Amino acid sequence: MAKTIVQEFTKGLWDEIPPFRLVLGLCPVLAVTKTVANGVGMGVAATFVLVCSNLLVSMLRNVIPSQVRVPCFIIIIATFVVVVELVMQAVAYPLFLQLGIFIPLIVVNCIILGRAEAFASKNPPVPSIADGLGIGVGFTIALGFLAGIREAFGAGTISIPFSDTVIQLFGASYEPFTFMVEAPGAFVCLGLVLALMNLAGE
Amino acid sequence: MSDYILLAVSAILVNNILLIQYLGNCPFLGTSKSMDNAVGMSMAVVFVLAMAGIVTWTMEAVFLGPIGLQYMRTIVFIVVIAALVQFVEIFMKKSMPGLYAGLGIFLPLITTNCAVMGVCLINIKEEYNFLEMLVSSFAYAAGFGLALILFAGLRERIIIGRVPGPLQDVSIALVTAGFMSLSFLGFKGMI
Numbered sequence: 001m002a003k004t005i006v007q008e009f010t011k012g013l014w015d016e017i018p019p020f021r022l023v024l025g026l027c028p029v030l031a032v033t034k035t036v037a038n039g040v041g042m043g044v045a046a047t048f049v050l051v052c053s054n055l056l057v058s059m060l061r062n063v064i065p066s067q068v069r070v071p072c073f074i075i076i077i078a079t080f081v082v083v084v085e086l087v088m089q090a091v092a093y094p095l096f097l098q099l100g101i102f103i104p105l106i107v108v109n110c111i112i113l114g115r116a117e118a119f120a121s122k123n124p125p126v127p128s129i130a131d132g133l134g135i136g137v138g139f140t141i142a143l144g145f146l147a148g149i150r151e152a153f154g155a156g157t158i159s160i161p162f163s164d165t166v167i168q169l170f171g172a173s174y175e176p177f178t179f180m181v182e183a184p185g186a187f188v189c190l191g192l193v194l195a196l197m198n199l200a201g202e
Numbered sequence: 203m204s205d206y207i208l209l210a211v212s213a214i215l216v217n218n219i220l221l222i223q224y225l226g227n228c229p230f231l232g233t234s235k236s237m238d239n240a241v242g243m244s245m246a247v248v249f250v251l252a253m254a255g256i257v258t259w260t261m262e263a264v265f266l267g268p269i270g271l272q273y274m275r276t277i278v279f280i281v282v283i284a285a286l287v288q289f290v291e292i293f294m295k296k297s298m299p300g301l302y303a304g305l306g307i308f309l310p311l312i313t314t315n316c317a318v319m320g321v322c323l324i325n326i327k328e329e330y331n332f333l334e335m336l337v338s339s340f341a342y343a344a345g346f347g348l349a350l351i352l353f354a355g356l357r358e359r360i361i362i363g364r365v366p367g368p369l370q371d372v373s374i375a376l377v378t379a380g381f382m383s384l385s386f387l388g389f390k391g392m393i
Contacts, residue, residue: 023231023372024228025224025228026227026228026231027224027226027227027228027316030224031223031224031225032229049334056234070284070313071281071284074280074281074284074313075277075280075281077317078277078280078281079277080277081276082273082274082276085273085276085284086273100327101320101324101327104275104279104319104323105225105316105319105323106278106321107276107280108280108313108314108316108319109277109316109317110228110314113314113347116260149217162253179384182387183221183222183224183383183386183387184380184381184383184384184387185380186224186380186383187376187379187380187383188377188380188381190375190376191369191371191372191373191375191376191377191379191380192377194372194373194376195368195369198367198368198369198370198373200370202367202368
């Protein structure tokens with residue numbers, strides 16, 4: 001059973017990569033993947049909350065009574081979400097406006113509560129950080145990947161995260177396939193990527 | 203009056219919470235495998251969302267707004283919603299055992315349903331007054347129920363159909379939801 005720290009980290013990158021293997025936390029996945037910059041920004045914010053809440057839950061795991069553990073976890077998560085909200089307003093205001101209500105909604109992202117319940121409340125702090133970081137990085141990669149597909153076809157561009165650079169992919173004569181950046185494209189694209197993951201896993 | 207009707211129609215159809223605003227997708231996929239579960243979940247959401255809307259709006263208006271604590275909104279709202287769900291559960295168990303048996307297992311799930319928290323935040327963001335908030339909470343919840351029940355009907359048919367191996371279960375459900383979303387996008391022309 002004793003997994004190494006490295007194994008705890010790497011399982012989040014393929015074996016349990018959210019949202020493809022753990023089908024949780026779909027709302028931000030669908031909503032913020034219109035552009036790569038938004039997707040990766042959301043991924044980084046969620047990773048920060050995930051790592052911090054995993055650490056704190058794991059440190060307090062012997063103190064929190066099991067009957068009231070879920071409300072306690074939610075309050076811990078909410079605290080870090082407020083931290084992210086305030087930091088983003090200070091350093092990345094345009095991104096904060098783009099992500100809108102999906103920043104406060106990190107609180108109700110099932111991945112974070114799920115990791116607190118399934119992993120951090122049963123394991124010591126160091127593996128919990130590794131787990132949070134692994135799942136968080138996996139989530140960021142997944143968001144970036146999905147956003148890459150949607151943005152490339154839907155707008156013909158790729159925006160580089162944390163800068164204002166936007167790369168034109170297909171030249172000026174490309175007619176954008178706007179279906180992909182609208183709501184239906186999000187569902188269909190995620191469904192097809194899931195199917196590809198299943199195919200690759202067989 | 204017509205403003206309220208317009209608000210209701212736009213919340214139910216044009217800005218449908220599940221298919222256009224992408225909120226509450228975990229229960230959307232989780233409880234749509236059978237019609238009974240879908241109906242139970244929809245009823246629970248209508249019930250909790252209406253109450254949560256009133257409570258969070260009041261909190262914002264009388265407590266957070268006047269003393270300038272808006273940045274605490276996230277924590278306060280999630281605690282209020284969690285407490286409210288717990289309270290509703292206890293109250294129903296005691297006084298409405300029939301309804302409790304129907305909604306019972308769905309109530310705890312609602313705390314982490316982002317549709318509830320999302321609508322509460324939308325109500326604040328759009329600066330609705332009390333009546334508008336009431337209409338929007340009910341209408342968004344009705345939109346959630348409508349989309350969930352329609353989708354459960356489709357999904358019951360998909361289960362008996364022949365779906366290619368890798369596309370099975372969640373994957374085909376998402377593609378189906380995509381095409382439902384496309385048809386809801388058509389309502390955009392209405393307003």
